[in-house]
Amino acid sequence: MLEERRLEVLRAIVEDFVSTHEPVGSKALVERHSLGVSPATIRNDMAALEDEGFITQPHTSAGRVPTDRGYRLFVDRLSGVKQLSSAERRAIESFLGEAVDLDDVMQRTVRLLAQATKQVAMVQYPSLTRSRVRHIELVALSSTRLMIIVIADTGRVDQRSVESSVLVDETLLADIRSRLSVALVDKPFSSVGDELADFDLAFEAHDRPLVTAIIAAALETVSERADERVVLGGTSHLARYQDAFPLAIQPVLEALEEQVVLLRLLGEVPTDSGVTVRIGAENSVEGLSSTSVVTARYARSDSSMASLGVVGPTHMDYAGTMGAVQAVAQYVSKILDGQ
Amino acid sequence: MLEERRLEVLRAIVEDFVSTHEPVGSKALVERHSLGVSPATIRNDMAALEDEGFITQPHTSAGRVPTDRGYRLFVDRLSGVKQLSSAERRAIESFLGEAVDLDDVMQRTVRLLAQATKQVAMVQYPSLTRSRVRHIELVALSSTRLMIIVIADTGRVDQRSVESSVLVDETLLADIRSRLSVALVDKPFSSVGDELADFDLAFEAHDRPLVTAIIAAALETVSERADERVVLGGTSHLARYQDAFPLAIQPVLEALEEQVVLLRLLGEVPTDSGVTVRIGAENSVEGLSSTSVVTARYARSDSSMASLGVVGPTHMDYAGTMGAVQAVAQYVSKILDGQ
DNA sequence: AATTGGCACTCGTCAGCATCGAGTGCCAAG
DNA sequence: CTTGGCACTCGATGCTGACGAGTGCCAATT
Numbered sequence: 001m002l003e004e005r006r007l008e009v010l011r012a013i014v015e016d017f018v019s020t021h022e023p024v025g026s027k028a029l030v031e032r033h034s035l036g037v038s039p040a041t042i043r044n045d046m047a048a049l050e051d052e053g054f055i056t057q058p059h060t061s062a063g064r065v066p067t068d069r070g071y072r073l074f075v076d077r078l079s080g081v082k083q084l085s086s087a088e089r090r091a092i093e094s095f096l097g098e099a100v101d102l103d104d105v106m107q108r109t110v111r112l113l114a115q116a117t118k119q120v121a122m123v124q125y126p127s128l129t130r131s132r133v134r135h136i137e138l139v140a141l142s143s144t145r146l147m148i149i150v151i152a153d154t155g156r157v158d159q160r161s162v163e164s165s166v167l168v169d170e171t172l173l174a175d176i177r178s179r180l181s182v183a184l185v186d187k188p189f190s191s192v193g194d195e196l197a198d199f200d201l202a203f204e205a206h207d208r209p210l211v212t213a214i215i216a217a218a219l220e221t222v223s224e225r226a227d228e229r230v231v232l233g234g235t236s237h238l239a240r241y242q243d244a245f246p247l248a249i250q251p252v253l254e255a256l257e258e259q260v261v262l263l264r265l266l267g268e269v270p271t272d273s274g275v276t277v278r279i280g281a282e283n284s285v286e287g288l289s290s291t292s293v294v295t296a297r298y299a300r301s302d303s304s305m306a307s308l309g310v311v312g313p314t315h316m317d318y319a320g321t322m323g324a325v326q327a328v329a330q331y332v333s334k335i336l337d338g339q
Numbered sequence: 340m341l342e343e344r345r346l347e348v349l350r351a352i353v354e355d356f357v358s359t360h361e362p363v364g365s366k367a368l369v370e371r372h373s374l375g376v377s378p379a380t381i382r383n384d385m386a387a388l389e390d391e392g393f394i395t396q397p398h399t400s401a402g403r404v405p406t407d408r409g410y411r412l413f414v415d416r417l418s419g420v421k422q423l424s425s426a427e428r429r430a431i432e433s434f435l436g437e438a439v440d441l442d443d444v445m446q447r448t449v450r451l452l453a454q455a456t457k458q459v460a461m462v463q464y465p466s467l468t469r470s471r472v473r474h475i476e477l478v479a480l481s482s483t484r485l486m487i488i489v490i491a492d493t494g495r496v497d498q499r500s501v502e503s504s505v506l507v508d509e510t511l512l513a514d515i516r517s518r519l520s521v522a523l524v525d526k527p528f529s530s531v532g533d534e535l536a537d538f539d540l541a542f543e544a545h546d547r548p549l550v551t552a553i554i555a556a557a558l559e560t561v562s563e564r565a566d567e568r569v570v571l572g573g574t575s576h577l578a579r580y581q582d583a584f585p586l587a588i589q590p591v592l593e594a595l596e597e598q599v600v601l602l603r604l605l606g607e608v609p610t611d612s613g614v615t616v617r618i619g620a621e622n623s624v625e626g627l628s629s630t631s632v633v634t635a636r637y638a639r640s641d642s643s644m645a646s647l648g649v650v651g652p653t654h655m656d657y658a659g660t661m662g663a664v665q666a667v668a669q670y671v672s673k674i675l676d677g678q
Numbered sequence: 679a680a681t682t683g684g685c686a687c688t689c690g691t692c693a694g695c696a697t698c699g700a701g702t703g704c705c706a707a708g
Numbered sequence: 709c710t711t712g713g714c715a716c717t718c719g720a721t722g723c724t725g726a727c728g729a730g731t732g733c734c735a736a737t738t
Contacts, residue, residue, distance in 0.1 A: 025730050040682050043731070061688045061730045100559070101486075101500045139474040139490055147440075147494060151478055155486060159496045161440045220439070235574060236592035249588075253575035364701050379711050382702070400701050400717045 008035065009045045010054055011078045014066050018315050023063030068280035068314060071292070075277050075318050082319040084327045088116070092327060096335045102126075102155040106231050109308065109332050114234025116324040117294075119312035120256065124266045125229040126154040126305045126336065128189040128222055136184055138177045138214070140168050148217045152189065154300065154336065160217045164210050172207055176214060184218075192222045230262040234310075241313055251287030256311065261285050265293050266307040275322045280314050290314060294321050296329035300336045308332065347374065348384045349393055350417045353405050357654050362402030407619035407653060410631070414616050414657050421658040423666045427455070431666060435674045441465075441494040445570050448647065448671050453573025455663040456633075458651035459595065463605045464568040465493040465644045465675065472523045472531070477516045477553070479507050487556045491528065493639065493675065499556045503549050511546055515553060523557075531561045569601040573649075580652055590626030595650065600624050604632050605646040614661045619653050629653060633660050635668035639675045647671065 012033045016024040026039040026046060035042065046064055049055045054070035057063070066074065084092075095112055099105040106123050113121035135151040141161065146168055149159045179202065183195050196218065200211045235256065238249045255261045265283060278293045288311065295309030309325055351372045355363040365378040365385060374381065385403055388394045393409035396402070405413065423431075434451055438444040445462050452460035474490040480500065485507055488498045518541065522534050535557065539550045574595065577588045594600045604622060617632045627650065634648030648664055 023730090027730075038682055039730095040684090041680080044681085047732075057731085059689070061690075061728095063730065101498060103498075134480060135476075135478040137474075137476055137488075141473055141490075141492060141494060147490065147496075149476075149488065149490070149496065151480075151486065151488070153480060155480060155500055157486075157488065157496065157498045159440060159442075161494055233596065236589055236596060239587075239589035239592055248578075250575055250578035253578055257572065257575055362701090366701075377711055378701095379713090380709080383710085386703080396702085398718070400699095400719075402701065 005035070005037070006045045006049060007073075007078060008033075009042060010049055010066070010070060011074060013046075013049075013055060013064055014070065014074045014078070017065055018317055021315060023058055023065050025063035028063070066315070068282070071279045071314055071318070072282075075279070079319045079322075081275060081326060082323040084323055089327060089331075092116075092331050093334075096331050099335065102157075105332065105335060109328060110231045110233035113308065113310060113324065113328050114237065116328065117310045117312070117321050118234075118240075119237050119310040119316065119321065120232065120234045121308070121310050122230050122232050122256075122262050122266060123308040123332075124263070124306040125231075126152075126156055126300070128152060128156065128158075130188075130190075130305055131156070132186055132188050133184045133192070134186075136177070136180050136218075138173055138180070140170070140173060143167050146173070146214075148214060148221065150218065150221050154305070158221045160221050162213050162217045164213060166210060168210070172210070176203075176211060180214075180218070189222045193219060228259055228263050230259060230266065232256060232262065237312075252291060252311070255285055255287035261288075265311070266295055266309060275326050276309075277318065277322065292316055292318075294318070294325050296325045298329040298333045298336070300333060305336075344374070344376070345384045345388060346412075346417060347372075348381060349388055349405070349409060350413060352385075352388075352394060352403055353409065353413045353417070356404055357656055360654060362397055362404050364402035367402070405654070407621070410618045410653055410657070411621075414618070418658045418661075420614060420665060421662040423662055428666060428670075431455075431670050432673075435670050438674065441496075444671065444674060448667060449570045449572035452647065452649060452663065452667050453576065455667065456649045456651070456660045457573075457579075458576050458649040458655065458660065459571065459573045460647070460649050461569050461571050461595075461601050461605060462647040462671075463602070463645040464570075465491075465495055465639070468529050469527075469644055470495070471525055471527050473525075475516070475519050475523055475557075477512050477519070479509070479512060482506050485512070485553075487553060487560065489557065489560050493644075497560045499560050501552050501556045503552060505549060507549070511549070515542075515550060519553075519557070528561045532558060567598050567602050569598060569605065571595060571601065576651075591630060591650070594624055594626035600627075604650070605634055605648060614665050615648075616657065616661065631655055631657075633657070633664050635664045637668040637672045637675070639672060644675075 009029070012029055012035070013024050016029065016032060026042040029035070029042055030037070030039050046055065049070075050057070050064065053067060054073060055064040056067050058065060092112060096105065096108055099108050102125075106125060110121045110123045113123065131152040131154045133150060134153045137149040138146055139149065140146045144164045144167065145161060146164065147159055147161045149157065151157050179199070183199060184192060187195055196215050199215055200208050203211050235253065238252060241249065264285060268278070268283070275294060275296045280292065281289045283293050290313070291311050292314045293309060293311050295307050297305070297307050299305045308329055310321060312321065348368070351368055351374070352363050355368065355371060365381040368374070368381055369376070369378050385394065388409075389396070389403065392406060393412060394403040395406050397404060431451060435444065435447055438447050441464075445464060449460045449462045452462065470491040470493045472489060473492045476488040477485060478488065479485045483503045483506060484500060485503065486498055486500045488496065490496050518538070522538060523531060526534055535554050538554055539547050542550050574592065577591060580588065603624060607617070607622070614633060614635045619631065620628045622632050629652065630650050631653045632648060632650050634646050636644070636646050638644045647668055649660060651660065
């Protein structure tokens with residue numbers, strides 16, 4: 001009974017603080033929520049919640065504000081995931097459905113997510129490691145320069161240019177191309193390294209330099225580093241918090257400019273399904289210690305592919321944000337599946 | 340003599356204001372610059388400059404601040420383009436030289452430019468309209484879905500997926516592919532529309548739907564809209580001005596999120612060479628009326644290709660920024676040429 | 679044992695007010 | 709045309725006191 005109400009008080013504090021962005025006091029609380037007890041009682045509960053580290057006061061004689069730990073409890077036990085209305089769902093589906101290619105899907109997704117959550121959105125490109133090679137192409141751009149293009153079954157296209165020290169011979173190129181195709185097409189990206197291990201042995205010694213250069217480029221294309229691709233959007237939403245609370249936007253913007261950081265944020269997601277929330281210092285990125293990150297994985301069929309999510313202030317509408325992230329992830333999966 | 344000194348005063352005001360971000364008064368001016376006259380004289384000049392609309396005072400009894408018109412005069416007649424040091428030039432060259440492909444060049448350029456100017460940088464991808472088709476490829480992704488890939492001689496790769504209402508036949512696909520190659524390879528992108536005008540006539544009636552779908556996709560790939568590609572970086576520099584002056588960052592961030600806006604900024608550049616500066620309201624984009632945009636074109640060989648530039652507060656270091664933009668444009672041209 | 683009303687206390691916010699000083703415009707003299 | 713002098717403006721700064729939201733504690737009540 002007592003324990004029960006304390007949690008209810010915490011929920012009320014989080015909800016009020018999220019909507020007003022101002023410390024919430026005992027009196028305001030009983031007025032806005034029908035808790036059935038007097039402010040004095042609430043004060044006792046608040047003192048207890050503060051002892052346990054779920055809330056804190058910015059200064060004596062101000063209301064209470066949730067701590068990161070408080071948000072954590074709120075997310076874990078007190079808040080659900082708010083489902084989107086069917087109108088919203090339809091809007092998402094139709095907007096994503098208009099996409100013409102993978103780039104377009106990613107771009108639309110990030111816009112959608114930013115717009116739906118009013119926060120900064122990030123979307124990772126489908127991971128190569130889980131997909132297969134659909135096509136591989138070699139194109140001569142000039143007499144000593146060529147380009148290798150690898151197309152995945154997800155529709156993702158990666159390219160890389162290769163400098164050759166010798167003149168590129170069309171016949172040789174055609175030969176390499178067809179052998180590459182045989183070796184790689186329909187193979188998973190993760191096995192490309194193995195498949196190419198002895199690839200150069202099939203060629204004459206004087207052709208080897210070119211072949212090795214091409215192999216190197218191919219390997220780089222499928223390497224971890226090249227796999228790192230994240231699009232970002234909605235950064236202007238950060239400015240809304242300009243003069244609110246301890247959210248200085250400079251470090252946040254700086255952190256978000258680093259692809260590595262974005263990938264860390266999206267990558268640290270536990271493999272279990274559903275929406276993941278990391279609050280404040282939980283996301284081990286300096287500069288984001290007063291933000292929360294809400295992510296979800298999306299997937300084609302049942303193989304896990306990549307993640308998307310949003311970054312916002314710790315005092316965000318978790319239920320709504322989680323709902324939006326989940327829904328968008330779901331529809332992206334569907335679109336990629338359908339295509 | 341008098342006219343001469345007035346301009347000198349304007350220059351001094353702009354320089355001081357840019358470095359301090361505070362209104363500059365007559366006394367401070369004579370102290371920091373050896374103008375050889377008394378504050379009272381300067382005051383007279385200032386009054387004149389204010390009458391002509393080059394400077395203004397934020398409020399009575401504060402120093403003067405340059406107006407947009409003042410900056411314009413400063414840029415046109417008083418300021419040169421500050422050349423970079425040779426160390427800086429070497430750094431640029433080596434950093435850009437390490438790029439492995441076009442995407443990498445663009446990405447490195449935008450980082451470089453942002454870092455060098457401490458401002459928001461934008462870089463446009465080489466325009467398709469001035470380049471030629473090097474290779475064209477059709478790849479079946481599934482039985483009813485295929486992808487068209489167009490490679491330009493600049494190394495730029497564009498793709499688009501095509502849905503087919505009928506099953507895709509490999510033989511037909513090969514036929515279309517080879518005819519497309521014949522029709523388009525080495526042709527300028529601008530003529531692709533003409534080249535494909537009667538393309539479908541060469542095929543059997545029942546193959547036409549697929550062929551037209553492919554043609555449509557190919558045309559979209561080379562269309563204006565697809566040509567619009569700009570990368571952005573260094574947005575965190577905006578936050579430095581957070582509490583400075585009438586530069587609210589929200590509208591700026593919002594404007595910069597729109598590709599269309601970026602293209603307008605980069606596109607409105609007059610064809611004559613050199614660095615272009617647009618100050619305040621001169622760049623007709625709402626939300627950017629208190630920023631200046633410094634752009635330059637870059638080109639491979641002598642054919643004009645695209646633009647790059649930075650966005651910053653009107654009170655920026657024009658000489659330094661222009662120097663950096665010019666230098667980077669120059670080196671990008673060089674790198675693209677060399678590759 | 680939990681709840682509640684009462685009450686003293688804290689402390690940030692806000693309005694009012696006086697002071698300070700950087701900066702100006704004007705004028706008369708050089 | 710330049711310059712020193714001078715009165716004036718007005719934002720910034722700092723102080724004060726009133727206000728009030730909010731707390732913690734305690735004794736009384738259920």
